[in-house]
Each structure stands twice: as C-alpha cells, then as structure tokens.
Amino acid sequence: MRFTGTDSYIASDDLSIAVNAAVTLERPLLVKGEPGTGKTELARQVAQSLGRPFIEWHIKSTTKAQQGLYEYDAVSRLRDSQLGDDRVHDIGNYIVRGKLWEAFTSDPAPVLLIDEIDKADIEFPNDLLLELDKMEFHVYETKEVIRAEQRPIVIITSNNEKELPDAFLRRCFFHYISFPDLETMEQIVEVHFPDIKKRLLKEALTLFFEVRDVRGLKKRPSTSELLDWIKLLVADDIPAEVLRESDPTKAIPPLHGALLKNEQDVHLFERLAFMARREAR
Numbered sequence: 473m474r475f476t477g478t479d480s481y482i483a484s485d486d487l488s489i490a491v492n493a494a495v496t497l498e499r500p501l502l503v504k505g506e507p508g509t510g511k512t513e514l515a516r517q518v519a520q521s522l523g524r525p526f527i528e529w530h531i532k533s534t535t536k537a538q539q540g541l542y543e544y545d546a547v548s549r550l551r552d553s554q555l556g557d558d559r560v561h562d563i564g565n566y567i568v569r570g571k572l573w574e575a576f577t578s579d580p581a582p583v584l585l586i587d588e589i590d591k592a593d594i595e596f597p598n599d600l601l602l603e604l605d606k607m608e609f610h611v612y613e614t615k616e617v618i619r620a621e622q623r624p625i626v627i628i629t630s631n632n633e634k635e636l637p638d639a640f641l642r643r644c645f646f647h648y649i650s651f652p653d654l655e656t657m658e659q660i661v662e663v664h665f666p667d668i669k670k671r672l673l674k675e676a677l678t679l680f681f682e683v684r685d686v687r688g689l690k691k692r693p694s695t696s697e698l699l700d701w702i703k704l705l706v707a708d709d710i711p712a713e714v715l716r717e718s719d720p721t722k723a724i725p726p727l728h729g730a731l732l733k734n735e736q737d738v739h740l741f742e743r744l745a746f747m748a749r750r751e752a753r
Contacts, residue, residue: 473522481510481517482652482659490647491518491627497645500586500604500626502636505649508694511629514649515585518625525582527624529571531592537599540570540586541609541618563613572603573618581622590633597640605643652695654681664699665706675715676702679725683732688740693731701730 475491477483483491491514494501503511519526529540545566553560575584589597603609607620628644630636652660657677661668680701684692693701704727705715714726724741725731732738 475518475521478517478521480663481513482656482663483514483517484650484652484656487514487647487649490645494627494645495625498623500628500644502628502630502641502644502646503649504630504632504646506651506692506694507631508696509649509651510695511649512585512587515583515587515627515629518627519583522583522625524580524625525578526585527571527575527578527582528585528587530587531589531596533591533593535592535596537592537596538570540572540600541603542570542573542611543568544613567611567613572600572609575624575626576607576618576620578624579622581620581624583625583627586626586628588631588633589628590630590636594634594637598637601639601643657695657698660695661699661702665702668702668706669712671712672705672710672715673702675712676705679715680731683725686740686744690736691733693733697731697733701725701727704730 474488475483475495476488490503491501503514505511515528516526518524544563545568549560549563549566559565571584571586575582604626607623608617610617654677657680658673661673661677665673676698680693680698683689704710708727710726724738724745728738728741732741
C-alpha cells in the first residue's frame with residue numbers, strides 16, 4: 473500500500489512522495505514546517521491509511537534517549553526487597569519498556585512518531601543513531617537484544633528550535649511541509665466543514681491570507697488556527713458580509729483571538745486601525 477492522504481487529511485503530491493520514499497528506503501522521515509501545518513497529524517494519518525498501529529513519543533526538554541529504549545526501576549526493586557517481595561529475584565520485573573521497544577516488538581510493524589525532536593538536548597538525536605539505523609538495542613540488565621523483526625515506519629517532526637546533527641540528518645529522508653496555497657487550504661477546510669457556505673469560505677480564506685501577509689507579525693496564523701477560527705464563525709453564524717468589511721478602521725478580524733496569539737500582534741492591528749482612522753479624517 474502507498475500513502476496518498478486520507479479522507480480527513482489532504483496530502484500534497486510532494487508530501488505523499490516523501491512518505492512513500494522514506495518507507496521504500498527504510499529510513500526515518502524527518503518533517504519540518506511551520507507549527508500548525510499538520511506534521512504531527514501526518515503520522516497518525518499514515519498509520520490509518522496503511523492500517524498500522526500508531527505509537528507516539530512526544531519529546532520534552534527533559535527527555536533522554538534512553539527513555540525511548542527502556543528504564544531500569546531500581547527504586548521499586550529496592551522497596552520490594554525491603555518488603556520481602558519475591559519479584560526482586562527477576563530483574564526483568566523492573567525493566568520499563570520505552571516507545572522504541574514497543575515499536576520494535578509490535579506486530580504488525582507500527583508507525584512510530586518521534587514528535588518535536590528539536591525540544592530535547594542537542595545530543596539526543598546522536599544518542600539514537602545506532603538504534604534507528606540497526607533497529608536493535610541491548611538491555612544490559614537482562615542481557616537481551618531487542619531487535620525489530622519488521623521495521624517500523626519512523627516519522628520525526630521538528631520545529632527548527634535547534635539545529636540537528638549532520639550525522640543524524642544523513643540517516644533521514646527530509647521533507648519540508650510548505651504552507652498550503654489558497655486552493656489546497658480550501659480543500660482542507662472543506663474536509664473539516666463540508667457544509668460551510670461557499671461565500672463564507674471565500675471571504676474567510678481571503679481575510680486569513682491577508683492577515684498572514686501583514687508585515688511585522690510576530691506569529692502568523694497557521695492552518696490549525698484557521699480551522700479554529702472558521703469553527704467559531706460557523707458556530708456564531710457570522711455572515712460573509714462581516715468578513716468582507718472594507719473599512720480599514722476596523723482592521724482587527726472578528727473573533728481574532730483564534731488567529732492572533734500574542735499581544736504584540738493584536739497591538740499591531742490596533743495601530744493599523746488607528747492610522748487608518750487618522751488618514752480618513
């Protein structure tokens with residue numbers, strides 16, 4: 473089977489080609505793009521499309537590579553030994569499996585998402601090089617070798633918060649998700665809101681892309697924020713005419729809190745409206 477998108481996820485031809493190329497090469501797919509462009513959701517949809525289990529490993533600033541393999545719970549073993557529990561004689565009872573262990577032993581082979589890898593320490597990607605390359609690792613406490621009999625599909629996302637090491641990049645197939653154009657965005661919205669009025673959709677998308685084009689925005693609204701905004705417009709039954717308002721003194725869009733996510737950008741639109749009012753005098 474080949475990934476071509478799903479009924480609820482519009483994948484560009486380039487993105488579909490990237491997913492299928494990574495699967496063919498048996499290399500991790502490294503996906504970058506603006507926040508909110510569907511990087512995380514891609515992995516879920518690939519799993520759904522190919523009929524694979526889905527395993528998610530969400531990376532935080534404190535996450536260590538070893539946690540993805542396994543952790544030895546020495547504290548629990550010490551406590552059980554003090555209580556005279558017979559479980560202490562089998563060290564395997566205190567090995568906590570990580571997400572890579574789950575992925576390596578899953579049948580059928582899953583889609584493994586390593587989400588926001590750039591949040592972790594700079595050494596984190598290098599610490600996983602061997603395991604992702606050979607699809608195996610050693611459990612020192614039990615002398616086991618955990619090996620993937622079926623290679624999982626690995627999708628790794630990054631928001632470019634840190635540069636990733638060259639040695640890690642060489643082992644990945646890379647794809648940057650470009651921001652959707654107007655036609656693609658229209659298809660995405662219609663997937664989520666199949667009954668939306670055409671006039672409202674047209675005016676909402678026009679205003680959305682105008683907001684993104686405003687110079688000086690600290691954070692341009694993303695696809696996910698557009699969907700939230702349209703959900704509010706539909707719920708409040710905002711007429712298309714309100715969005716087509718051409719009065720520059722009313723520069724802030726209705727329900728703008730779904731689009732503008734910091735005070736600097738709100739103040740920017742307020743200044744634009746103030747300047748327009750002065751020019752209109």
